[in-house]
Amino acid sequence: MRIDVITLFPELVSALQDYGVVGRALRAKQVELGLINPRNFSQDANFRVDDRPYGGGPGMVMQYAPLSRALDEVVSNANVKPRVVYLSPQGQKLDQDAVKRFCQLEHIVLFCGRYEGVDERFIEAHVDEEWSIGDYVISGGELAAMVLIDAMVRTLPGVLGDEQSAQQDSFEQGLLDCPHYTRPEDIAGVNVPEELMSGDHQKIATWRLKHMLGRTYTRRPDMMDKLSLSEQEQQLLDEYLAEVKDKNER
Numbered sequence: 001m002r003i004d005v006i007t008l009f010p011e012l013v014s015a016l017q018d019y020g021v022v023g024r025a026l027r028a029k030q031v032e033l034g035l036i037n038p039r040n041f042s043q044d045a046n047f048r049v050d051d052r053p054y055g056g057g058p059g060m061v062m063q064y065a066p067l068s069r070a071l072d073e074v075v076s077n078a079n080v081k082p083r084v085v086y087l088s089p090q091g092q093k094l095d096q097d098a099v100k101r102f103c104q105l106e107h108i109v110l111f112c113g114r115y116e117g118v119d120e121r122f123i124e125a126h127v128d129e130e131w132s133i134g135d136y137v138i139s140g141g142e143l144a145a146m147v148l149i150d151a152m153v154r155t156l157p158g159v160l161g162d163e164q165s166a167q168q169d170s171f172e173q174g175l176l177d178c179p180h181y182t183r184p185e186d187i188a189g190v191n192v193p194e195e196l197m198s199g200d201h202q203k204i205a206t207w208r209l210k211h212m213l214g215r216t217y218t219r220r221p222d223m224m225d226k227l228s229l230s231e232q233e234q235q236l237l238d239e240y241l242a243e244v245k246d247k248n249e250r
């Protein structure tokens with residue numbers, strides 16, 4: 001897979017290569033990361049890529065031409081026609097299903113806006129999809145692109161040390177993840193749940209599933225609407241809710 005990022009701040013996005021499992025995967029070229037600065041495609045003497053908005057008002061707008069030339073450069077070097085994604089607060093809200101779909105693509109171009117935004121004609125002519133990282137506005141698309149790249153790369157086979165850790169993550173099975181514990185066993189009288197200490201794999205798996213169901217039910221009821229629980233799962237959820245009720249009444 002290849003990901004090209006069109007950004008005025010390539011150094012910012014490049015930091016992805018320096019840290020953690022995603023950095024290791026990028027350095028090992030499990031995913032090829034290309035960084036393209038539209039400033040290099042500006043024909044202005046001062047390398048400007050923005051101008052004032054028609055109609056007046058505050059802020060500047062990214063110009064069509066440098067962006068279009070930057071994209072042409074990427075496309076002309078590509079083996080397949082890349083999917084062009086604009087990170088935008090006006091896009092669809094990113095979720096794990098979208099991340100997985102992006103992972104199927106051979107080549108993606110992520111385009112990061114700055115200032116008040118981008119000349120609409122660039123979006124109309126060249127952008128295939130717009131995606132948002134949430135209902136708030138950040139100063140530029142770089143952090144959003146980095147969120148998407150991180151989410152994609154960590155799901156690729158072999159990137160995480162333990163294959164199972166991605167599968168157990170929140171959203172992978174339509175559920176939130178269960179709570180986790182590590183040493184010491186006792187912190188100020190709060191003990192690790194005994195099921196996790198039992199060494200019994202079946203018991204541990206059942207405890208985890210129960211808590212995944214319980215957490216999802218209490219924290220994200222909207223996710224429950226998309227699930228159809230088996231008899232055993234419903235029973236585990238009922239047990240979880242009874243245990244919580246019992247604990248709260250004590």
Ligand SMILES: C[S@@+](CC[C@H](N)C(=O)[O-])C[C@H]1O[C@@H](n2cnc3c(N)ncnc32)[C@H](O)[C@@H]1O
Binds near residue numbers: 086131
């Ligand atoms: C200051 S914002 C422009 C916001 C624009 N005026 C609006 O209100 O829709 C500059 C750039 O940051 C990026 N951006 C801001 N918020 C985002 C979000 N929630 N998700 C993805 N990208 C975002 C976009 O690339 C955008 O072009």
